[in-house]
Amino acid sequence: MPRVLVADDQDLFRGGFSLILDSQPGISVVGEAADGAEAVRLAVELSPDVVVMDIRMPGVDGVEATARICARTAARVLVLTMFDLDEYVYAALRAGASGFLLKDAHRDVLVEAVRVVAAGEALLAPTVTRRLIADLARRGGAVPRLAARLGELTARERETLEQVARGRSNAEIASALCVSEHTVKTHVSNLLAKLGLRDRAQAVVFAYESGLVVAGAHSPE
Numbered sequence: 001m002p003r004v005l006v007a008d009d010q011d012l013f014r015g016g017f018s019l020i021l022d023s024q025p026g027i028s029v030v031g032e033a034a035d036g037a038e039a040v041r042l043a044v045e046l047s048p049d050v051v052v053m054d055i056r057m058p059g060v061d062g063v064e065a066t067a068r069i070c071a072r073t074a075a076r077v078l079v080l081t082m083f084d085l086d087e088y089v090y091a092a093l094r095a096g097a098s099g100f101l102l103k104d105a106h107r108d109v110l111v112e113a114v115r116v117v118a119a120g121e122a123l124l125a126p127t128v129t130r131r132l133i134a135d136l137a138r139r140g141g142a143v144p145r146l147a148a149r150l151g152e153l154t155a156r157e158r159e160t161l162e163q164v165a166r167g168r169s170n171a172e173i174a175s176a177l178c179v180s181e182h183t184v185k186t187h188v189s190n191l192l193a194k195l196g197l198r199d200r201a202q203a204v205v206f207a208y209e210s211g212l213v214v215a216g217a218h219s220p221e
Contacts (some may be wrong), residue, residue: 001025001026001027001028002026002028002049002050002114002115002118002176003030003032003046003047003049003050004021004028004029004030004048004049004050004051004052004114004117005029005031005032005033005042005043005046005048005050005051005052005075006017006018006021006029006031006032006038006041006051006052007032007033007034007035007036007051007052007053007054007057007062007084008034008054008057008080009035009054009056009057009058009063010035010054010115011034013034013103014034015032015056015199016045017039017052017080017110018032020028020107020110020111021052021110021111021194022116022144022220024111026115027111027114027115030048031046031048033058035058035059035060036059036060036061036062036064036065036186037056037059037060037065037070037071038133039051039060039065040060040065040069040072043072043073043075044072044073044119047073047074047075048075049075049076049118050075050076050077050111050114050117051066051069051075051077051078052065052077052078052080052114052171053065053077053078053079053080053097054079054081055079055081055083055088055092056081056083059212060099061208062079062081063088063091063092063095064093064095064164065126066079066092066096066097067096069096070095070097070198072097072159074215076091076097076099076117076118076120076179076199077096077097077099077101078097078101078103078113078114078115078117078123079092079099079100079101080105080110082101082102082103082104084198090094090205093201093202093205094153094202094205096198097122097201098117098121098122098198098199098201099113099116099117099122099123099199099201100201103111105114111139113170115179118147120199121199121200122199122200122201122202122203122204123201128198143209143211144165144208146206146210146211147210147211148196149210149214150192150210152195153191153194153195153210154190155178156179156187157187157190157191157194158212159177160173160177160184160187160188160191161191161203161206161212162207162212162213163177164188164200164203164204165203165207165208165212165213166213170184170185170188183202188200188203191203
């Protein structure tokens with residue numbers, strides 16, 4: 001059962017999200033935070049599985065709170081915001097967020113997002129993914145330090161990372177590489193461990209920053 005902490009400085013949103021999530025079978029809201037500092041404190045105290053995190057909050061904002069929570073706990077962070085802006089997407093993912101949704105998402109999408117993130121997967125809204133890729137493309141070429149780390153991966157792990165960065169599911173990757181889904185899961189786990197990445201969301205950022213995947217380019221099928 002995913003245990004959830006909801007962090008939002010607006011009482012209406014915070015209460016609404018908590019009500020929606022706590023009414024779902026298998027989900028339990030264990031706490032609410034009105035700002036980033038309180039979110040960090042409660043994440044440490046309550047050990048939730050998922051923190052639903054607003055971005056714009058007074059004092060410690062959602063990006064900094066996400067970084068602190070990911071550094072100090074095993075909780076996974078789902079960023080939920082009204083602001084579909086590049087800098088927030090990029091900053092939140094770099095801080096360790098596992099998912100990013102806009103507040104106008106349907107309630108069913110929010111519930112499913114919490115379940116997906118709690119299960120260890122990454123989740124990005126389609127508009128967020130497009131903006132992230134465009135933002136990474138504008139930042140220029142590969143970062144040499146990260147590009148060098150690609151040498152730590154086997155050929156199959158590099159292929160798997162490229163597929164992950166293109167937003168493909170394990171089933172789709174298995175079909176493309178002609179292997180089993182279990183093998184794909186093993187490759188993903190291995191490459192995350194070798195690169196010191198938290199999850200697939202950070203793997204996407206790494207793939208673009210390292211130059212393994214170039215925005216706008218298509219891999220051969």
